[in-house]
Amino acid sequence: MSFSPDEVERYARHLVLAEVGGPGQQALSRASVLIVGAGGVGAPAALYLAAAGVGAITLIDHDAVALSNLQRQVLFATSDIGRSKVEAGAERLTALNPHVRVQALEQRITTDNARDLVAAHDLVIDGTDDFETRLTVNAACVAAGRPLVSGALGRWDGQVGVFAGRPCYRCLVSEIPPDAETCARVGVVGALAGVIGSIAALEAIKLITGAGEPLTGRLMIFDGLKGSARTVAVGADPGCPVCSAQAKARENSAT
Numbered sequence: 001m002s003f004s005p006d007e008v009e010r011y012a013r014h015l016v017l018a019e020v021g022g023p024g025q026q027a028l029s030r031a032s033v034l035i036v037g038a039g040g041v042g043a044p045a046a047l048y049l050a051a052a053g054v055g056a057i058t059l060i061d062h063d064a065v066a067l068s069n070l071q072r073q074v075l076f077a078t079s080d081i082g083r084s085k086v087e088a089g090a091e092r093l094t095a096l097n098p099h100v101r102v103q104a105l106e107q108r109i110t111t112d113n114a115r116d117l118v119a120a121h122d123l124v125i126d127g128t129d130d131f132e133t134r135l136t137v138n139a140a141c142v143a144a145g146r147p148l149v150s151g152a153l154g155r156w157d158g159q160v161g162v163f164a165g166r167p168c169y170r171c172l173v174s175e176i177p178p179d180a181e182t183c184a185r186v187g188v189v190g191a192l193a194g195v196i197g198s199i200a201a202l203e204a205i206k207l208i209t210g211a212g213e214p215l216t217g218r219l220m221i222f223d224g225l226k227g228s229a230r231t232v233a234v235g236a237d238p239g240c241p242v243c244s245a246q247a248k249a250r251e252n253s254a255t
Helices: 007-008 021-030 042-052 067-071 085-096 114-119 130-145 190-209 245-254
Strands: 030-035 058-059 101-105 122-125 148-152 157-162 220-224 228-233
Touching: 021 190, 030 042, 042 058, 042 190, 058 085, 058 245, 085 101, 085 130, 114 130, 122 190, 130 148, 148 190, 157 190, 190 220
Parallel strands: 030 058, 030 122, 058 101, 122 148
Antiparallel strands: 148 157, 157 220, 220 228
């Protein structure tokens, strides 16, 4: 595929990068990314993926823009309060880069629709703040063979991990914590969302272009108060009900 003069100028800083260049930018233009949750993580990730020239972006979120979102969800403006997040977000992304095809799905992702939605895309970014949804998205990614970039944050801390087959996110979180924290409960510094969302977008770009070493099977933990980050390996759970050999055997026998 060839780029128009507008695209050549728009992506000029990518095109001169040895790790991206023309082939990498073409890969970005061909790619489709599903962003689950247009919130603190999903909002900045969507902006940077659209700016990078990802060909197709799907936003799925059932929520509306609230005033309390604007402290960290930079995809929206004050005039968007009360509007569907995905509709307002799609408008912003199209305004940022008209070469990107944006689909807005104003709905929840559930066990009923997750597998088909995930399978229709090349990569998934999950920025939701509840474990049930995260585990649902993870199971769909494993079943469809799609890489998952998972981002989460709260207070001054955030984390990003990449899961591609095994280990999966369920290996990291075997059970839903009974006292799971949310930003609404514990708070979050707004700029942290930009850090974590941008890292999630960066990992997606690396996966799509083949540049560098993605965080596959690893979790990067960022401490905003200390200004430090560390990376830990995620071990594969031999008894994981999603990605273990036994789980795959059950899946195959059921189909």
